[in-house]
Amino acid sequence: MGDNGKMYVPEDILPVYRDNVIPLADIITPNQFEAELLTGLKMTNLKEALNITEALHQKGVKTVVISSSELGDDTTMIGIASTPNECYKIEIPKVDACCTGTGDLFAALFLAWHYKTKNDVKLSLENTIATLQTIVQDTYRKARVSVTSGEIPPALMELQLIQNKAAVENPTSNIKAIKIK
Numbered sequence: 288m289g290d291n292g293k294m295y296v297p298e299d300i301l302p303v304y305r306d307n308v309i310p311l312a313d314i315i316t317p318n319q320f321e322a323e324l325l326t327g328l329k330m331t332n333l334k335e336a337l338n339i340t341e342a343l344h345q346k347g348v349k350t351v352v353i354s355s356s357e358l359g360d361d362t363t364m365i366g367i368a369s370t371p372n373e374c375y376k377i378e379i380p381k382v383d384a385c386c387t388g389t390g391d392l393f394a395a396l397f398l399a400w401h402y403k404t405k406n407d408v409k410l411s412l413e414n415t416i417a418t419l420q421t422i423v424q425d426t427y428r429k430a431r432v433s434v435t436s437g438e439i440p441p442a443l444m445e446l447q448l449i450q451n452k453a454a455v456e457n458p459t460s461n462i463k464a465i466k467i468k
């Protein structure tokens with residue numbers, strides 16, 4: 288729907304997502320901006336993040352995953368995966384560039400792992416972030432070869448998906464999700 292305070296879709300679609308589509312969904316993967324729009328609530332700390340995931344569960348969604356939030360620091364973002372019974376957070380190291388398509392990739396990876404692990408949200412979150420880290424870091428490293436300093440143009444941040452097929456199939460990472468509920 289949007290990111291960084293800006294909607295990609297027309298604003299009058301928001302009530303349709305919020306009131307008609309969300310109650311039909313089993314899994315949703317909004318980023319912070321989208322989760323705030325869908326609930327009308329703000330997320331400035333972990334407690335508020337839990338209020339937001341709870342509000343989305345109340346609408347009937349079994350698995351709510353916040354793909355990224357600004358609850359980390361300058362070097363990390365926080366992801367959250369929640370069911371009515373348990374909730375995990377994960378710290379995601381940031382690269383200093385804007386990525387497009389990462390939200391779509393996150394949703395695809397999480398859905399695949401959720402199915403494959405029979406609804407293990409902790410492992411699904413860890414595997415999803417492991418693959419994304421490999422792809423985002425590889426994309427950034429290759430872009431930095433041609434733009435050695437300053438901002439990287441979005442065209443150079445086209446995700447290196449095919450090149451990292453192995454990281455999609457076999458994600459490896461030491462980043463663990465931490466239980467917060």
Ligand SMILES: Nc1ncnc2c1ncn2[C@@H]1O[C@H](COP(=O)(O)OP(=O)(O)O)[C@@H](O)[C@H]1O
Binds near residue numbers: 384
């Ligand atoms: N700048 C970044 N540095 C590192 N990882 C990133 C960055 N941007 C996105 N990602 C990865 O992509 C995932 C989804 O990103 P997010 O920003 O939530 O999606 P969207 O594009 O929908 O806003 C994050 O969980 C993270 O793993």
Ligand SMILES: Cc1ncc(COP(=O)(O)O)c(C=O)c1O
Binds near residue numbers: 388
């Ligand atoms: C209009 C538009 N812009 C950008 C994106 C990329 O979004 P993201 O980076 O969240 O995957 C999408 C994704 O569907 C989109 O529809």
